[in-house]
Amino acid sequence: MSVIISRIDASFERYEELLALVMGSFAYMDGVIDPPSSAHRLTVATLKAKVRDEIGLIAEVDGRLVGCAFLRPEPDFLYVGKLAVSPEAQGAGIGSRFLTEAEAIARELGKPALRLETRIELTGNHRRFSAWGFVRTAEKSHAGYERITFVEMQKRLA
Secondary structure (H helix, E strand, C coil): CCEEEEECCCCCCCHHHHHHHHHHHHHHHCCCCCCCCHHHHCCHHHHHHHHHHCEEEEEEECCEEEEEEEEEECCCCEEEEEEEECHHHCCCCHHHHHHHHHHHHHHHCCCCEEEEEEECCCHHHHHHHHHCCCEEEEEECCCCCCCCCEEEEEEECC
8 A cells, every 4th residue: 555645735625535534534433432522523614724724634545535634833742633544544554654744843843742632532542642652641621521531642752
């Protein structure tokens, strides 16, 4: 499988396909996480705003979108969000390639670390991000919840 990772630029027009990719990649969380994923609030318009306001990355195989990630510069971090890989492309190293690209962009921007958040219920994600060098730095709750609903993880860059 030949995977091409690229930045989303002003010429990008495949928003419906991108929305379907995110929704399909996050579908396994339905009924597993509470509150429901913020992916359910995404629309073509909000994705266009994300592309404008953040650094969007896509992965393609034979011209098909199979993954995406959005990177948002913060004062001390590069935040990694909406990291999605289509179910049929999982296990091909796409997530790892997105994180390698995120590290390079963080260095370009002078950010000393990556930061992400993942739901407390998604222990497989915790293990995967730990294997990629992330450490748990906080446990937090969504507004209106008294229990922990998500964990923050960070990866310091050398």
